[in-house]
Amino acid sequence: MKEQIRPALTMLLLLTVLTGVAYPLAVTGFAQVFFQDQANGSVITREGKVIGSRLIGQYFDKPEYFWGRPSATAPFAYNAEASKGSNLGPTNPALIEAVNARVATLRAADVVNDLPIPVDLVTASGSGLDPHISPAAAFYQLRRVARARGIEESVLRDLVAQHTQGRQLGVLGEPRVQVLLLNLALDKRR
Amino acid sequence: MTTNAILQVIVFFAVLLALVNPLGWYMARVYEGKPCGLDYLLGPVERGMYRLGGIRPTEEMDWKRYGMAMLFFNAAGCLFLYGLQRLQNLLPLNPANLGAVEPNLAFNAAASFVTNTNWQAYGGETTLSYLTQMLGLTVQNFVSAATGMAVLVALIRGLSRSTSTTLGNFWSDLVRSTLYILLPLALLLSLLLISQGVVQTLSPYQTATLLQPVSYDKPVTDTNGMPVLDEQGKPKTESAIAIEQILAVGPAASQIAIKQLGTNGGGFFNANSAHPFENPTPLSNFFEVLAILLIPASLCHTFGLMVGDTRQGWAIFAAMTFLLLSLIPLGLWAEQRGNPLLATVGIDQQAQVSQAGGNMEGKETRFGIAESVLWSAATTAASNGSVNSMHDSYTPLGGLVPLFLMQFGEVVFGGVGSGLYGMIVFAIIAVFIAGLMVGRTPEYLGKKIEPYEMKMAALFILIMPFIVLGFTALAVGTEMGRSSILNPGPHGFSEVLYAYTSQGNNNGSAFSGLNTNTPFYNITGGVTMLIARYWLAISTLALAGSLVRKKTAPSGSGTLATHTPLFVTLLIGVVIVVGALTFLPALALGPLVEYLLM
Numbered sequence: 001m002k003e004q005i006r007p008a009l010t011m012l013l014l015l016t017v018l019t020g021v022a023y024p025l026a027v028t029g030f031a032q033v034f035f036q037d038q039a040n041g042s043v044i045t046r047e048g049k050v051i052g053s054r055l056i057g058q059y060f061d062k063p064e065y066f067w068g069r070p071s072a073t074a075p076f077a078y079n080a081e082a083s084k085g086s087n088l089g090p091t092n093p094a095l096i097e098a099v100n101a102r103v104a105t106l107r108a109a110d111v112v113n114d115l116p117i118p119v120d121l122v123t124a125s126g127s128g129l130d131p132h133i134s135p136a137a138a139f140y141q142l143r144r145v146a147r148a149r150g151i152e153e154s155v156l157r158d159l160v161a162q163h164t165q166g167r168q169l170g171v172l173g174e175p176r177v178q179v180l181l182l183n184l185a186l187d188k189r190r
Numbered sequence: 191m192t193t194n195a196i197l198q199v200i201v202f203f204a205v206l207l208a209l210v211n212p213l214g215w216y217m218a219r220v221y222e223g224k225p226c227g228l229d230y231l232l233g234p235v236e237r238g239m240y241r242l243g244g245i246r247p248t249e250e251m252d253w254k255r256y257g258m259a260m261l262f263f264n265a266a267g268c269l270f271l272y273g274l275q276r277l278q279n280l281l282p283l284n285p286a287n288l289g290a291v292e293p294n295l296a297f298n299a300a301a302s303f304v305t306n307t308n309w310q311a312y313g314g315e316t317t318l319s320y321l322t323q324m325l326g327l328t329v330q331n332f333v334s335a336a337t338g339m340a341v342l343v344a345l346i347r348g349l350s351r352s353t354s355t356t357l358g359n360f361w362s363d364l365v366r367s368t369l370y371i372l373l374p375l376a377l378l379l380s381l382l383l384i385s386q387g388v389v390q391t392l393s394p395y396q397t398a399t400l401l402q403p404v405s406y407d408k409p410v411t412d413t414n415g416m417p418v419l420d421e422q423g424k425p426k427t428e429s430a431i432a433i434e435q436i437l438a439v440g441p442a443a444s445q446i447a448i449k450q451l452g453t454n455g456g457g458f459f460n461a462n463s464a465h466p467f468e469n470p471t472p473l474s475n476f477f478e479v480l481a482i483l484l485i486p487a488s489l490c491h492t493f494g495l496m497v498g499d500t501r502q503g504w505a506i507f508a509a510m511t512f513l514l515l516s517l518i519p520l521g522l523w524a525e526q527r528g529n530p531l532l533a534t535v536g537i538d539q540q541a542q543v544s545q546a547g548g549n550m551e552g553k554e555t556r557f558g559i560a561e562s563v564l565w566s567a568a569t570t571a572a573s574n575g576s577v578n579s580m581h582d583s584y585t586p587l588g589g590l591v592p593l594f595l596m597q598f599g600e601v602v603f604g605g606v607g608s609g610l611y612g613m614i615v616f617a618i619i620a621v622f623i624a625g626l627m628v629g630r631t632p633e634y635l636g637k638k639i640e641p642y643e644m645k646m647a648a649l650f651i652l653i654m655p656f657i658v659l660g661f662t663a664l665a666v667g668t669e670m671g672r673s674s675i676l677n678p679g680p681h682g683f684s685e686v687l688y689a690y691t692s693q694g695n696n697n698g699s700a701f702s703g704l705n706t707n708t709p710f711y712n713i714t715g716g717v718t719m720l721i722a723r724y725w726l727a728i729s730t731l732a733l734a735g736s737l738v739r740k741k742t743a744p745s746g747s748g749t750l751a752t753h754t755p756l757f758v759t760l761l762i763g764v765v766i767v768v769g770a771l772t773f774l775p776a777l778a779l780g781p782l783v784e785y786l787l788m
Contacts (some may be wrong), residue, residue, distance in 0.1 A: 004255075007361050008262040010243035012270060012333075015368060018235075020329040023373065024444040027380045031390040031443065035381075039390040041439050041467065043398065050398045053437055055387050055466040059404045069555065076406035081395065081436040082316055083461035085552045085580035087703030089677035089684075090529045091788050095551065095583075103535055116538035119528065123551040126464030126579045132555035134545035136538070171197055173472025174546045174558035183401060 044184070051184075056080050057131040058180050063109055064148035065186070066133070066141050068179040069120055070102055073128035086124040099123065110144040132176035135164050149186065159185060191522045192541045195560035199518060202476070202564060203511070206483055210507065213484065214491025220370045221343050221363065221496065232369050239365055247365075250356035253735025256344055257728055259360035260337060264304050264724075267333060271326045272300040275318070284319035285394035286438075291317060298712035303330035305723035306338055306605050308449065308456030308575055308698040309715060311707045315438040315459050320392060327456060328445045332376075335452030335485075336367035338607030341727050342489065343496075345611045348734030349635045350497045352742040357734055371485070372452060379447035382477050387470035390443040395436050403433045442468060450481035453605045455575030455698040463565070463578040464554055472556055475578060479565050482574045486603035489610050497635055501753035506613055509761045513602045514571045517591050521563040524587035525549050530788060549588065552580030563588065566699075570595040573605035575698025582677070582685065582701035586785035590777065592699065593688055597773040598765055599654055600695040608696065608723075611730045613765075615650045617752065618643060618733075620764045624750050624757075633749055636742035646733040653725050655772040658694035661714050662687050662776065670710040676703030680787065684780035691773075693718040 031039035042054040052058055057068045059077040071077035072086035088095035102122040107113070118136040138160045146153045163182045166175050219226040240247050251259065275291035278284060291299065295311055302309040303326070312318060318327070340363035347357045384390050407427035410418045417425040442458040446468055449455055455462075463469040469478055487507065494503020526548040528539030541547040546558030553562045562579035569576055570592035581592055595602055601612040618634050622644055625632030632639040665671025665686045675682040685704040692699055693715045700706070706715060751757060 004259050004262045007243040007245050007259070008266045011239070011245075011263060011361060011364065012266045014239050014242060015333055015365075016270075016325055016329045019332040019368065019373065019448075020325040023376065024324050024328060024441045027377065027384075027444040027447075028390050028392060028441055030381065031384045035384045035390075038387045039384050039443070040393065041389050041391075041396055041437050042387050042470075043396060043437070050396055050437075051401065052398045052435065053396075053466075055470045056435070056437060057466075058400055058402070058435060060402050062402055065402060075408055076404045076430075076432045078404070078435065079432075081438050083438075083459050083465045085461060085464065085583065085702075087580055087582040087676055087701070088551065089582060089681035089703065089784075090549065090551070090585050091531065091679060091681055091784055092677045096531055099532055099537070100535055103537065116536050118545050119532070119537050119539045119547060120545065120550045120555055122532075122537060123549075123553075125550075126552045126554050126577075127459075127461035127466060129461070129466055130554050130556075131466060134555055136542060136545035139544065167194070168472040171194070171201055172476055173556050173561060175544065176555045180401065187401070 044180075052180050054178065054181065055131055056129050060179065060183060063144050065183045066138060066145060066179050067121070068133055069125040069130045070123065071128040072124040078129055080129055083127045083129055085126045085128060113140070113143055115140055131178050131180060133179055135160065135175055135177055138177045138182070145186070151189070191519060191526060192560070195522050195526070198560045199564060202480065203515070205480060206487055209484060210488045210491050213488035214503070215495060217371055217488060217492040218495040220366050221492070226370060228370055228374065236365055236369055240361070243361065245361045247359055247362035249359055251359055252355050253344070253357055253731045256357050256360045257731045260340065260727065261724065263333075263364065264337060267330055268300050268304045271303055271330060272296050274322050274326045275299060278319045278322045281319070281321050283321035283324070283392070286319070288317060288319050294709045294712040295707055298716040301716035301719045302698065303327055303454075303456065304334055305696050305719045306334035306452070306454060306573065306608065307693060307696040307719045307723070308454040309693050309719065310456055310460070310462070310698065310700065311712055311715070315440075320440055323445060323458065324441060328448060331445065331448040331452050331454040331456070332368050332372050333364065335372060335454065335606045336364050338605050339367040339371070339489070340364050340607070341730055342607035342611045345614060345730055345734040346493055346496045348737040349637060351738050353740070354738050357731070357738060372448065375451050376444070376447040379451060379477060379481055380443045383446060383474050384443045386474035387467070388443040388446060388474060389439040389467045390441055391439050392441060393439065395438050398435045398437055400433055400435055403431050405429060405431045439467065446478070447481070449576060450478045450574065451485060453482065453486065453572045453574040453609075455569065457576060463576050464580065469578055472561060475557055475561050475565070479561070479568050482568045482572050482576070483603050485606045486572050486609045489607065493610060499753065502635065505753045505758050506610070506617065506761070509758045509765070510602050510613065512758070512762055513598065513765065514567060514595070517595060518564065518567045521567055521588050521591040522559065524585045525559045525563050527585070529585060549583070549585050552583030554579065566592045567595060569699055570697060571602040572609060573600040573695060573697045575692060577699050580702065581688070581699060582703040586781040586788060589684065589701070590781040593684070593691060593781065594770060594777070596691045596695045596697050597770045599651065599769045600697060601765060601769065605696060608726070612650070612726070615647050615730065615733070616765050616769070617761055618647050619651070619768060620757070620761045621750055621752065623764060624760060630748055633743065634752060636745060637737050637740045638743065642736050643733055646729045646736070649729045650726055651768060654694050654722060657718050657721055658690045659776060661690045661694075661718055664714070665690070670708070674705040674708055674711060676705070680780050680784040684784065687776055687780050689715065690718060694722045696722050
């Protein structure tokens with residue numbers, strides 16, 4: 001039995017150095033040279049200041065912005081330091097209540113709009129940081145944003161279309177709109 | 191089910207199938223010690239390691255020594271990981287100044303990572319320092335996977351060698367699995383993932399100024415950081431405004447690559463592969479879900495090559511693929527159908543060109559229904575346990591699919607190594623049952639299956655339902671267990687059943703509404719994971735030790751061929767009847783009742 005102790009400890013040490021130090025450092029080195037932007041969080045900077053990441057959503061509830069998915073992170077929505085889904089089960093009354101409240105908020109912000117509400121706009125994402133909404137969810141909000149900004153709906157529709165990504169390689173994933181980039185583009189028009 | 195969903199499933203399985211042959215062949219070369227193309231580069235490293243460890247790689251071990259070496263190595267890893275978490279506040283590479291991990295949580299996490307479970311009772315970005323993630327978790331991601339592969343190779347040698355006593359050298363199998371298989375694949379996958387936007391940096395968290403500040407209710411804390419309660423005993427809050435977003439980053443890609451490849455599953459971030467920095471695009475998602483099944487599927491071919499009959503490997507691969515493919519449509523249908531309770535309030539859950547529709551609670555827009563369901567099935571068929579959507583928020587039948595796949599005993603691809611050795615045990619049971627039917631001595635690959643083998647196989651399959659159902663009963667029968675439940679009704683029972691099913695099969699995924707970071711769940715869960723891993727590994731080695739002594743009999747006219755569609759069907763039947771039906775009553779109390787109530 002005792003003769004196994006030395007190999008056990010040596011192998012743990014050597015494999016730790018190899019897979020826990022050399023491997024992550026090699027990957028980090030390579031990433032920082034060849035994929036600097038992606039490896040550091042795909043940040044968006046304006047005038048030298050970091051104003052967000054292309055991959056991480058932000059919270060919007062002003063009528064002149066497109067709103068993203070509801071977020072379950074604590075203590076505030078889209079807290080990128082503590083990613084989290086709601087984990088509410090489909091039959092949990094708390095889920096139904098939360099969704100009803102979101103429906104009411106959306107309806108109140110745009111009373112004449114009686115289109116059905118796309119499901120992704122009233123359900124919390126898995127990470128709480130989902131940067132995207134479906135194109136349908138963006139179209140649903142066109143009228144509210146257009147009125148708040150005094151822009152033609154058709155102009156907005158074009159802007160949404162410009163910010164819509166299709167399925168990757170034509171097959172993978174779902175079409176989506178990056179909310180933060182869309183809102184930044186809106187602000188830029190002013 | 192949408193046309194695109196079907197297309198995505200087909201593309202996925204086509205690519206997987208195309209990779210099984212070359213990777214399976216390569217791994218067989220590695221385990222047989224033949225040149226494999228990387229020898230010039232890695233050979234000196236390998237030999238240096240043996241020299242420092244005083245290891246003679248050609249020295250053969252019998253099953254007891256092989257098992258002892260495995261246990262010593264895993265025990266050392268477990269203690270090291272526990273110590274690292276307890277001391278992380280004093281050690282470097284902790285830019286977020288995270289404190290020492292609580293003892294019961296540290297025990298659970300250590301047990302979780304050495305057993306290849308990667309159950310996450312912790313929240314990555316809020317609990318573990320960069321150093322703990324690298325030296326602790328990443329390392330165990332590699333070596334726990336390599337341990338599983340080593341045990342598998344020992345069993346294969348038990349089947350392929352005739353009248354011998356030894357099963358190879360554990361240290362050599364461990365080192366070769368890590369150096370020649372896991373490391374190169376992980377390097378390649380890391381780089382693919384980084385190109386898609388997965389973060390990989392040692393810099394501290396970034397701060398971004400929000401475009402629109404967020405007002406929120408901030409919990410009031412006293413000087414010790416404990417929440418202050420108001421007169422009604424509820425936590426007191428004050429209104430606050432967040433103007434910044436802290437972007438948690440870190441050396442994530444290197445860990446994610448191996449957590450997917452090694453069927454580990456423990457995420458760098460709390461939201462696991464739903465987090466955009468862990469899984470930013472549909473393409474990164476494709477690579478990650480492919481990596482879940484890549485090695486377990488390819489090992490089937492490795493097995494066939496090493497026993498000298500590739501049809502044996504493909505037969506097992508066919509049984510696994512059939513079981514997985516038969517459950518994916520149920521998941522796709524249930525999730526795409528959406529939540530009927532939401533249909534009444536004017537919400538559109540229909541799949542259209544402009545939206546995925548379906549049950550989107552806990553799912554990411556970029557993945558929609560198809561990629562989420564495919565992942566949930568792959569991650570539980572293999573004992574990976576990473577998630578790209580929150581299983582707790584699945585519809586009852588959508589959530590039943592991952593639960594049921596784990597209850598097969600993690601043999602539908604299963605963990606790297608462990609899944610296939612589990613399936614081989616089921617194959618032995620299948621030939622035994624067939625032997626009983628026709629009144630002949632059962633044989634598998636020319637080895638007679640006798641009472642000792644059947645005892646080991648029975649020990650292997652009976653312990654899992656026993657601990658899973660036992661601890662589930664204990665948890666729902668006590669206040670300690672019940673107080674952690676988030677969702678009311680049968681769904682709450684499903685949460686507990688899922689927790690022990692996942693840990694009892696070394697999977698690691700969760701219905702994470704259940705707050706498992708309590709002493710009760712941390713300790714019972716840790717014990718469950720240790721039993722599930724080592725009881726099974728040791729009975730497998732004992733089985734291998736007995737098989738290797740037997741003479742390989744040439745197959746005669748009365749031998750049951752174990753590569754035919756007939757045998758594949760029998761094997762599938764045995765896995766379903768023996769493995770999963772044990773859980774039917776428990777499933778009836780959880781997801782099935784919830785479905786009927788909805």
